[in-house]
Amino acid sequence: MSPERIAQFLERFPRVRDLAAEQRAEQAREDEEWAAKQREWQEAVERAKAEGKPAPRPLKREESRVYHYHGPTFGVEREELLDVCRWLRDNPEFDMSYLSFVSAIDWRDRFEVVYHLRSPARRHSVVLKVPVPRDDPRVPSVTGLWRGAEWHEREAYDLLGIVFEGHPDLRRILMSADWKGHPLRKDYVYEDPQWLVEVASQRQREIAATGEDWEGRGSRS
């Protein structure tokens, strides 16, 4: 997306955060801090040289903590999500008629629901990220805007437990209907599904009752 379009978008929705711009600013701040440290070190080296002392240890830049975005990425509040999406879809300047996917990231303290929108005609794309609290993972459904979101939202509900309000048929899609928990959450612990446990204990009771060996191979002596 061109900078002019991004500016136009941000002007229309002032509450939307431009995450890529925030990343650039953060990177610049980190670079500046590093440059200041280097200058300080250089001065220390020169002082030590003048005083005839051993030079201080060379500096090692620590790993960057900046979170990188590749491409235009925006943080949207969930109250505003539907308005933003409708505007991006219907505004001919943006024309985001194609929804690539809906998914979510579990950041342990919060979820981030991710939307990737694309415009086949204008050939640009955008990522929208909606932070939602862990104890209340609800977002409005975008199935009214893009029909294709239906299965993607069901998948995000199934695997991460995000509740899409207004979805016509929100139920599990990949896991079986009686599955407990949401597997892609970071705190998910695998447990054998309940029906499997029941089948196995029923079988064990039968074996105990008949004295039959496991797999039915003759009686237990």
Next chain:
Amino acid sequence: MALRTEELMLNMGPQHPSTHGVLRLVVTLDGENIIEVQPDIGYLHSSVEKMMEHRTYFQNVSLTDRGMDYLIALQNEEVYCLAVERLAGIEVPERARYIRVVMNELQRIASHLVWLGTWGIDLGATTVFLWCFREREMIMDLFEQVTGGRLHHAYYRIGGVYADLPEGWAEQCQRFVDYFLPRVDEYDALLTANPIFLARTRGVGVISRRDAIAMGASGPVARASGIALDVRKEEPYEVYDRMQFDVPVQSEGDCFARYRVRLEEMRQSARIIRQALRGLPPGEIRTRVPMTMKAPRGEVYVRTESARGDLGIFLVSDGGETPYRVKIRAPSFSNLYALTEMMKGWKVADVIAILGSIDIVLSDVDR
């Protein structure tokens, strides 16, 4: 006296030869007419996205072969490696990029051949199956010489490819392309004018351009509905921007149009292979990347054009040795959703023809 009628629910699958894997279709019928089709998926769900979170960036390459679409293993490796490379800022040597293009396109031809052959069988044409698998076997042999595997290759590496092409392979591949192009004309002659084939495919399972976009269809399914989109042209990766090829587009949106698009794609892939082999530069095939690499904190979404459509990976890194979150945007998943629209109003006998025409692979749908 009016006859009493009632709706009939028909379960197709999950174990049915024509569903090309474990897929269950719940078909609601009014006599012979389809009112609604609800695909029930998840039988092949392996949670590869979760598995990737527990393996290092290098180990995940071989996981993409198995956990994602098993018919286009190399294209899965391609999209995964591209994502990691873009996230970590790794440059891939020129030669490796050309080799990848050759391999991707061979894989596309192989995948389309499986599709055409099995769809032919679905529609009662056995010959085309035998012919397609004859040519596919040659591609498998070509793969085996380079990668050592036929289906699961684990050939791409982050930063390049695992091994260089064996001596004489490029000439052999060139000979295969020369042999293959007339064969495509033969499939064309065998099917395109065949009245039975036409009766079962032309005008059947139509999806409009508007619906195809709204439902997220991509790849040959979208292109058969008049959407001239191809990631290789739109956002060229590797060296596709240096290749000359056309994107076949049809406007009818029926099964026949999808067949025409894929047939033409095979010709175009052969054309790309020829150019890539001619332009193959000498040099390194792999950038040195430490086995225990760490990607910087951040996220990236990479799209590629796989044999089935818009295959993407959304990769999130928290700076550790394993990906923090991997989201695989599977083209078959969205294309299968579009099936619910295509099927409406057709006869129960068309279910097989329409389902076959969208070319789904269930391990891609379920991941």
